[in-house]
Amino acid sequence: MVLVLAVSLTLGAAPHDSLADNNREYQLKAAYLLNFARFVYWPEQSFAADDSAFTICVYGDNPFDGALNSLSSKQINNRPIEIRFFEQGQTDAQCQIAFFPETAQAIYSSLKKQLPAHVLTVSEYDGFCEDGGMIEFIQVENKIRFEINLTSSTENGIKYRSQLLEVAERLR
Amino acid sequence: MKLFRHISIKTKLLMVYITITGLILTSAFIIIMRMEASTNRQNVVSGLSVVGEIVADRSAASVAFSDVESANSNLRTLRSHESIVYACIRTEANESFAQYTIDSSTQYSCDDFDIENTTRFDGNYVDIYKPILLEGQPIGMLQVKASLDELNKRLLDSAKLSFMIFTGLMLIAAFLSRKLMNLVTQPITRLKDIAQSVTEKRNYDLRVEQVSSDEVGVLVNSFNKMLDQIAARDRALNNEKEKAEISALSAKRHASETEKMNAELEKEISERLRVEKELQELNETLEEKVQERTLELKQLNEKIGDIARSAGMAEVASGVLHNVGNVLNSVNVSASVMREQVRKSKAENLGRLVNLMQKNQHDLADFISNDEKGKQIPKFIALLAEQLTEERNTLFRELDELANNIDHIKNIISMQQSYAGSYGVREKVKLSDLVEDALKINLQEVNRHNIKVERHYDETPLIYADKHKLLQIIINLISNAKYALKEKADNNRLLQIMIYKNDGEAVIEIRDTGIGIAQDDIQHLFEYGFKRRRGGHGFGLHHSALVANEVGGRIKVYSEGPGKGATFQLFVPLDEKVAAA
Numbered sequence: 169m170v171l172v173l174a175v176s177l178t179l180g181a182a183p184h185d186s187l188a189d190n191n192r193e194y195q196l197k198a199a200y201l202l203n204f205a206r207f208v209y210w211p212e213q214s215f216a217a218d219d220s221a222f223t224i225c226v227y228g229d230n231p232f233d234g235a236l237n238s239l240s241s242k243q244i245n246n247r248p249i250e251i252r253f254f255e256q257g258q259t260d261a262q263c264q265i266a267f268f269p270e271t272a273q274a275i276y277s278s279l280k281k282q283l284p285a286h287v288l289t290v291s292e293y294d295g296f297c298e299d300g301g302m303i304e305f306i307q308v309e310n311k312i313r314f315e316i317n318l319t320s321s322t323e324n325g326i327k328y329r330s331q332l333l334e335v336a337e338r339l340r
Numbered sequence: 341m342k343l344f345r346h347i348s349i350k351t352k353l354l355m356v357y358i359t360i361t362g363l364i365l366t367s368a369f370i371i372i373m374r375m376e377a378s379t380n381r382q383n384v385v386s387g388l389s390v391v392g393e394i395v396a397d398r399s400a401a402s403v404a405f406s407d408v409e410s411a412n413s414n415l416r417t418l419r420s421h422e423s424i425v426y427a428c429i430r431t432e433a434n435e436s437f438a439q440y441t442i443d444s445s446t447q448y449s450c451d452d453f454d455i456e457n458t459t460r461f462d463g464n465y466v467d468i469y470k471p472i473l474l475e476g477q478p479i480g481m482l483q484v485k486a487s488l489d490e491l492n493k494r495l496l497d498s499a500k501l502s503f504m505i506f507t508g509l510m511l512i513a514a515f516l517s518r519k520l521m522n523l524v525t526q527p528i529t530r531l532k533d534i535a536q537s538v539t540e541k542r543n544y545d546l547r548v549e550q551v552s553s554d555e556v557g558v559l560v561n562s563f564n565k566m567l568d569q570i571a572a573r574d575r576a577l578n579n580e581k582e583k584a585e586i587s588a589l590s591a592k593r594h595a596s597e598t599e600k601m602n603a604e605l606e607k608e609i610s611e612r613l614r615v616e617k618e619l620q621e622l623n624e625t626l627e628e629k630v631q632e633r634t635l636e637l638k639q640l641n642e643k644i645g646d647i648a649r650s651a652g653m654a655e656v657a658s659g660v661l662h663n664v665g666n667v668l669n670s671v672n673v674s675a676s677v678m679r680e681q682v683r684k685s686k687a688e689n690l691g692r693l694v695n696l697m698q699k700n701q702h703d704l705a706d707f708i709s710n711d712e713k714g715k716q717i718p719k720f721i722a723l724l725a726e727q728l729t730e731e732r733n734t735l736f737r738e739l740d741e742l743a744n745n746i747d748h749i750k751n752i753i754s755m756q757q758s759y760a761g762s763y764g765v766r767e768k769v770k771l772s773d774l775v776e777d778a779l780k781i782n783l784q785e786v787n788r789h790n791i792k793v794e795r796h797y798d799e800t801p802l803i804y805a806d807k808h809k810l811l812q813i814i815i816n817l818i819s820n821a822k823y824a825l826k827e828k829a830d831n832n833r834l835l836q837i838m839i840y841k842n843d844g845e846a847v848i849e850i851r852d853t854g855i856g857i858a859q860d861d862i863q864h865l866f867e868y869g870f871k872r873r874r875g876g877h878g879f880g881l882h883h884s885a886l887v888a889n890e891v892g893g894r895i896k897v898y899s900e901g902p903g904k905g906a907t908f909q910l911f912v913p914l915d916e917k918v919a920a921a
Contacts (some may be wrong), residue, residue: 203404206475244475311406331401335410 171247189234191297196312197305199271201290204233204303205244205265207332211325214286221250225263227279228272229256268296285325302326306337308330313337350525357517358510372502377495381466384423384491385459388468388484391421394484399429399438401610403480408438414913415440418484425465426485429472437480453481464488527556530882531563544571544613549696552567554663574744664752667745667784681734682793686727693720752781769807771846772797778814779837782822798840803914805891812885813895817908820880822890824854824906840912845893848910857899857906865897 201224215222222244226232236251243249252263257279266283268276268291276291280300285291289302296304297317302324304315315338316328333339344352395414402411411429415438418424427440428450451467455478460467472480486506534548544567550560570627700707700714707714779786779793786793818835825833836851857865863871866885882897886894892913899906 201404203401203474206404248711313407314405329401331398334398334414335401335405335407 176323190231191235193312194232194235197231197292200238200305200314201265202239202242202244202249204288204290204332205331208288209327210245210264210327211286213246214264216321220262220340222247223252223263224267225252225254226267226269227253227257227275228269231269231271244297257282265290266291267291268301273299283324287324288321288326289324297309297338308337315340345482348525349528350521353521353525354514354517356512357765361513361517369502369506373495373499376498380491381461381488384486384488385466385468388421388424388466388486389470391418391424391461392468392470392482392484395427395484399482400472400474400479403429403431403437403880404474410442411438414438421486423486423488423490424484425487426483430472430481430483430485432479444889448485451483455481461488526555527560531556531560535563538567544574545859579714581753592649623737641760664749667748667752671742671745671749674738674745678735678738678742681738685731686724689720689724693717693724701792713753762774766804766806768802769805769810770802771800771810771848774807774811775814775837775839775848778811778818781815782818785822786835789822790831791822791825791835793833794837795840796840800839800841800846801914803846803912805912809887809891810910813887813910814848814850816880816884817848817895820908821850821852821854824852824856827855828853842911844911844914845911846914847908848912850910851905851907853905854905856901856902857897859899862897866895 175195184202205224208327222240224235224236230236230253239249239271240251254275257275264286265288266279268289270272270291270293273293273296274290276289276296276299280289280327289296289299290305291303291304294304294306297315297320300317302317306313306315316329316336317334317340319340321328342353347355350539395418398417399411399414401407402414404444415427415429418427418440419442425442425446426448428448429437429439430450430453431437432453434453438807439450441448454469456469457471458469460469465487468484469485470482470484471478471484516871531548534546538544538546545565547564548560550557584757612765649864696713697717700711708717709715752762775795775797816838825835832853834853838847838849840847840849840852861870866881870882885895893911896909896911897906898909
């Protein structure tokens with residue numbers, strides 16, 4: 169909630185310095201990650217156990233710079249949120265959302281075939297959806313929007329709520 | 341209410357019915373309309389609420405991902421609802437996020453963020469607020485503003501329809517009431533018509549037909565009965581009127597007759613005046629005659645007075661003689677007894693003894709002692725002496741009696757003499773003495789008839805009066821009482837004589853328990869010639885009354901009736917002047 173509030177507050181303000189810009193962008197993206205999670209139907213088999221945490225895995229370099237910290241106080245599907253960072257692609261990790269920053273394109277490429285089902289893949293690099301990714305952040309008129317690859321999502325057992333699809337910039 | 345006085349019952353009833361029906365229908369109308377309005381509003385609100393909820397739900401992602409366009413397009417789906425004029429979304433940070441207006445010419449404002457799920461009515465609009473939730477957490481607010489014009493129009497239409505239905509119902513009710521009311525009003529109207537024609541035409545033979553047995557029926561019945569009575573009275577009145585006319589005629593006739601009679605009367609009056617004049621003349625001569633007659637009467641009265649006086653004296657004398665006669669009777673008896681005693685006297689035996697003794701004169705001693713007869717002489721003498729002594733005693737006794745009686749006679753006569761000479765002379769008298777004298781004169785009779793005498797004499801002063809006249813009265817009263825007592829059957833014969841003072845008068849009251857006097861007789865008691873007993877001469881009391889008047893007194897008599905005794909009171913004035921008059 170605080171995050172959303174922060175997002176909202178900064179929406180109208182014009183970006184001036186790049187540091188602030190960068191910070192704002194990742195704060196938004198962090199909030200969006202959480203919101204994505206909320207617009208996805210998570211089946212029970214997505215989790216290892218009933219009391220397992222909702223895990224967001226961030227691969228490669230961490231671009232969030234603490235923006236994700238605020239997420240740890242939130243809950244998704246009554247589950248606490250756990251953020252895990254991986255330098256390299258690790259397939260045995262129990263993630264619900266796997267985020268690949270711009271710099272982690274190679275990691276995704278090496279990992280994508282081994283990722284288990286029911287993992288929502290999100291990235292910010294251009295062509296992620298083409299690459300078989302599910303949700304790709306895109307920049308539209310200085311706004312952060314996203315594209316959804318419904319085919320790969322369906323193939324991997326990810327079902328979105330229709331509201332999310334309405335909001336998506338593009339569907340593939 | 342004054343207004344309704346002149347309205348017919350039918351109209352009044354109709355008004356009542358219509359008023360009641362109208363009230364009920366109006367109430368029903370109002371209630372139904374209110375219910376309809378409320379239901380319609382609820383329907384509108386719930387419809388809008390559903391739409392709002394859907395839009396809010398669909399807008400969650402738009403808000404979550406700050407997608408204004410998507411939010412706006414979401415809001416635009418509200419176009420399909422004509423009543424929705426405006427919608428907007430505010431974020432949690434109270435920033436206007438998206439808006440929708442059906443008509444851009446009208447400006448609406450988006451209300452502040454409020455997580456309350458509420459509905460607000462504001463004039464012709466209703467606002468519905470729906471929170472936009474993401475995982476149960478509000479991230480924004482949807483406001484949907486709808487115009488109520490449509491609703492109001494529908495309500496108005498339905499009101500119009502209802503009004504038409506109710507008006508129709510009212511008309512039907514009025515029509516039916518009118519028809520049904522005839523049942524009630526027609527008999528009354530008929531009664532009224534008949535009553536009116538009875539009043540106007542004075543035809544009391546009209547009758548109202550009785551068609552029901554309800555209150556009106558009873559009224560009709562009573563009305564008919566009343567008409568019967570009025571008709572009867574009317575007939576009686578007419579009869580009376582005819583009679584009155586006849587009597588008026590006769591009165592007129594009487595009046596003329598009276599006039600005639602008046603004339604005659606006047607004639608008579610003048611005649612009478614003439615006669616009166618003659619009478620006056622006659623009167624004058626009459627007065628002279630009256631004076632003559634009065635003189636004659638005076639003389640006659642004096643003569644009667646003389647007669648009465650002598651009668652009074654006769655009363656005294658007869659009383660005296662009667663008593664003297666009685667005493668003389670005793671004297672006669674005593675004389676007879678003595679004569680018989682003397683005739684049967686044993687003194688003769690003494691003569692025979694003397695003869696016997698003279699025959700044996702020579703040897704008297706031998707004769708007495710030896711002769712058989714001579715031996716009896718002493719005995720004989722003794723017996724004779726005894727007998728003679730007895731005879732003498734008897735004679736003495738009788739002589740005493742005789743002397744007494746003669747003495748009594750002497751007393752009576754001397755008393756009579758004491759009154760005889762005093763007639764017309766006034767002297768000092770003691771009333772008790774007078775009464776005692778009168779009693780003495782009647783004493784023999786009183787004793788003979790076993791009459792008990794009681795005396796109550798108060799102390800009264802000596803009075804100055806003609807004692808002879810008073811004595812006459814008292815003797816007469818006592819004598820009357822004596823006769824009244826004598827006639828009485830039983831032995832309770834009491835004569836009470838009282839003397840007392842009363843208001844300047846001395847009263848001598850003589851009361852007896854005798855045969856009494858009948859009320860009718862009391863009135864005539866003092867009349868001349870009124871007799872109450874056989875042998876009476878009928879002027880005892882009359883004379884007593886006259887005499888009482890002469891001495892300035894009067895006599896009163898009381899009796900409670902036959903057998904109840906009588907009381908006579910002689911009033912004598914104590915005042916010397918009155919007594920002297």
